[in-house]
Amino acid sequence: MTDQQAVRALTRRQLLARASAAGATLVVGAGFVAAPDAAWALETAVLKPETFATLVQMARDIYPHDRVGTEYYAVAVKGYDTAEAAPMVEAGIAALDAAARGHGFGSYMGTGWESDRAAILRGIEDSPFFQTVRGGLVTGLYNQKALWPLFGYEGESYSKGGYLHRGFDDIAWL
Amino acid sequence: MAAKFDKTDDSVVVIIGTGAGGGVLANELAQKGIKVVALEAGGRYMPEDFINDEWESFGQLAWTDPRTTSGDWRVARDFPALPAWIVKAVGGTTTHWAGASLRFQEHEWKGKTTYGPVQGANLLDWPIDAAEMAPWYDLAEKKLGVTRTNGLPGLPGNNNYKVFEAGALALGYKEVSTGRMAINSVERDGRVSCQQTGFCFQGCKWGAKWSSAYTDIPRGEETGNLEVRDRSHAARILHDAAGKVTGVEYFDAEGNLQMQKARIVCVAGNSFESPRLLLNSASSMFPDGLANSSGQVGRNYMRHMTGSVYGTFEKPVRMWRGTTMAGIVRDEARHDPARGFVGGYELETLSLGLPFMAAFLDPGGWGREFTSALDAYETMAGMWIVGEDMPQETNRVTLNHDVTDQHGLPVVDVHFDDHPNDRAMRAHAYAQGRAIYEAVGATRTFPTPPYPSTHNLGTNRMSENPRDGVVNRWGQTHDVSNLFVSDGSQFTTGAAENPTLTIVALAIRQADHIAREMSARTI
Secondary structure, three states: OHHHHHHOOOOHHHHHHHEEEEOOOOEEEOOEEEOOOOOOEEEOOOOOHHHHHHHHHHHHHHOOOOOOOHHHHHHHHHHHOOOOOHHHHHHHHHHHHHHHHHOOOOOOOOOOOHHHHHHHHHHHOOOHHHHHHHHHHHHHOOOOHHHHHHHOOOOOOHHHOOOOOOOOOOOOOO | OOOOOOOOOOOOEEEEOOOOOHHHHHHHHHHOOOOEEEEOOOEOOOHHHOOOOHHHHHHHHEOOOOOEEEOOOHHHHHOOOOOEOOEOEOOHHHOOOOOEOOOOOHHHHEHHHHHOOOOOOOOOEOOOOHHHHHHHHHHHHHHHOOOOOOOOOOOOOOHHHHHHHHHHHHOOOOOEEOOOEOEOOOOEOOEOOOOOOOOHHHOOOOOOEOOHHHOHHHHHHHOOOEEEEOOOEEEEEEEOOOOOEEEEEEEOOOOOEEEEEOOEEEEOOHHHHHHHHHHHOOOOOOOOOOOOOOOOOOOOOEOOEEEEEEEEOOOOOOOOOOOOOOOEEOHHHOOOHHHOOOOOEEEEEOOOOHHHHHHHOOOOOOOHHHHHHHHOHHHEEEEEEEEOOOOOOOOEEEEEEEEEOOOOOEEEEEEOOOOHHHHHHHHHHHHHHHHHHHOOOOOEEEEEOOOOEOOOEOOOOEOOOOOOOOEOOOOEEOOOOOEEEOOHHHOOOOOOOOOHHHHHHHHHHHHHHHHHHHHOOOO
16 A cells, blocks of 8 residues: 555664654654554654644544554544644644543543543544544545455455355355 | 437437436337437446445445435434435446345235324325236336246355345244345346346446346437437426426536427436426426425435344354345235334345445444444344335425535435334334344344435325325326326335335336327327
8 A cells, every 4th residue: 555655664763763752652753653663654744743643543542443553544644634634633632632631641642541542532522523533534544445354355356256256155154 | 329319309208317217218118119318417337337346436326416414314414415325327226226126015005005094104005006017017027137037046145145044044034035136147138147246236347237227228229219318417397388398408418508308208316306306397387396286296205214234243254245135034024013013124135345334334433332343344244124114294305495516406405204113113123133143143233224315215106196196107297297207206105125126117117108198199
């Protein structure tokens, strides 16, 4: 997938040399966020890297799949890194951090358990910001073809002749 | 070979829409030597153009012009701008349909008589019955090549069907099979047999599933009597001082307004666009819209009582492999008020790909409850519920003058509230669907809410008495003798069965009637 390949540019040493903060799921540096193992990195154009990192975490917490890498979530929300969308996202993430503080955490990223973040999200789930992000993820995340095999989904089949001779009725456990 | 008629030719029959109703009617009339101009709002796509990808195909085929919704149905909340999942293309929704081809049961033609008074329901008997329709159903089944009719074998069952069948038999259901499907189980009619590819909803790339797009439409064109104008969006039906229709104004592919004169006009744009066109054709003579002296145009909108049940299992099912609608349980289709509702429902297997499962399993859902279901996608089996819903006068399609489409025409607002009978039937069907899967070891089941409607019915209903409906027993409007309705909007009641076979049977019968009346010069 081109989107992910484009960001696999840094070595881990290059990454950590440029990082200002390293967390469990994301490393944030000047103008970029990256996976802690440097498997991928993404430069942000308009959004603050901290904002983008929180947005990626929020995306994962909305649709958590433990076998799906964080890069898919980053790809799913990178469309918000535009001049047009940035004010809405910066305000939304600021409100999310404020909600986290209301739950006794320093910030949304300052939480430990996913269940704490889920409780914070539950409190804002009727907000336009949450609904925009959630709604966008339905296609932004699940329509990434590279992610389908992680769910076993085989996608297009016509070019392979369908499943008539490839297991349309191969169920054996009934 | 396709004909080309002059716009001033007032001897042609103009048909609006080319799906199960309009597409079949166009061919049937052309075969009888009658000149037909078919106006189709969408473009022309053939099997080689169809796409094995849910969202891409949706972008290619779905009718996504603006519409609005209201009422207590969940679609109005989850998909407020998409009340229906239907197609804008030559062939209409016959490109998208799953192929289930069931006749109405005898009692379903007489809903009011059979069910008696149902509070809040606007039930009515059809002016026709099973005996009258039998020969037309015969012709429709032959045309569509319906499996398990005329000696055609049933389709083989896929994995999704095998789970469904085993659970249904364990529950004691008797009428369990791979159904009667308009999908070739053997090579016939110049089309190959089903290759179990999946993606029936995205247009069959093999052409194994019947669609008017690559059967009736080209055959009609071969006669030299049919001209299909695609990307031609009907705007208004015109009439003369005597109240007879005289032609149709439409926007062509370039967005220019054109007018085609007509001897007869047949409306077949599905149950939103057909009443919309009649309402948008209001004039000083017909201030409430064409053919609307009864006030019933747009009313009694039915969408079938639907819902889905998915189940997850310990081991893989891979339900997406093979025919999307791969089997049917008919035991609950009977009328048995002891279950707490009138009418009945069919259970039919269904599968969605991962992208659509994410969109439709529990619209708006999120968090671990939702994602753990998708994590088990490979082990899922699925079924769709389709049952008779109650016609209600207040469930209706109206013009929304605050919202206009790309041509500046008011769009429709679709209002729908479930009737208590619909809710009782859905609750029963959810319980039975879950029981089917639990009988074969489901680890979890999901009573999934209705999708945007694919079965849109009843908004120009057929009635014996002109006071009660819009069209007579031939689909001819009570008010205007040379104006017909030829799609599912003429349904008086919805029955429990998927509607396409009945729409096709009615279209064949209507063509016979129109030809007869034209030669008798009565229209």
